[in-house]
Amino acid sequence: MKAPINIDFNQVKVGDELPPLFIEVTATAVVAGAIATRDFMPVHHDRNYANKQGAPEIFMNILSDTAYCSRFLTDWAGPEAMVRKLSIRLGVPAFAGSTLTYTGTVTAVSQIGTEGIVEISLRATNDLGDHVSGVAVIGLPTSITST
């Protein structure tokens, strides 16, 4: 595993884009996410049940959505980052067999003491539209600088 890199707060600017994250929403990914978050709702692991509910496939649970959002944020910001706020609106479902693309943009930068505060607007889209849209706030130690 390559050494994780912490972003330098002092160089973060409004308008910066986060590297996109692509998630292949396979049936395995849906089930793995549901069970790892201890969500046993049958719509997240039983296709017959999902069909009876009017869904063409099993679909991702919300706890997986928030999990991927936090991964998307810290993949970019690094292991010293602290996710302080995550506020998402749910749109179209993420059915097994689709692909999600996470994108995000820095919308505000501020500082509280030695903590750098970065606000990010983010969304996850698939071929049906916006699956998740929202805002996040992360904290970064201002002491970490990229030499």
Added chain:
Amino acid sequence: MNAEQYDSSANFAHAVAALVGRPVGSGKASVAPDPVNQPMIRHWAAAFEDANPVYTDSEFASGTRFGGIVAPPLMLQTWTMATPMITGIAQRGGAPVPSEGTSPMTVFDEAGFVGTLASNSEFEIMRYLRIGETVSATTIIESVSEQKKTRIGPGHFVTWVTTYVDDSGDTVGIQRFRILKFKPEGAPS
């Protein structure tokens, strides 16, 4: 009284207004069945292919500002999820365990708002959890909207607030969760 009469009566409005401030479920705190632990964190990190080493690499984590392994912040909700009774889960509509008593949310079902759709999830994280800590959660109904017309049918947005606390009772995170209880369009109301 059938659902139609109930809906049309003022009783429904009163019942809905009375929901605000009420706990969801028994009112007792849901205590995590297990303390924050490495196996569940590793399982979670693998499921989402999250390679952040502060979750799984104790040597690395001890050199960070966290000073050791921490739980993924958005795993907060996972710790207090009910241990499911697998048998009959589909027959219970996905409820992990047979319900104890009546949920306050049955007010909506009785009035024909039988559909449920999650719409928002908002987390505020005060601090990251360490291995060995036990989380408890209490959930209160914060607000109920007026009836709204939505593309899937008329409904009410219901917002729950869950407060997660540590062993000392200090708040470690707050979650606002909004669902739409709706009358499926085309369904007999």
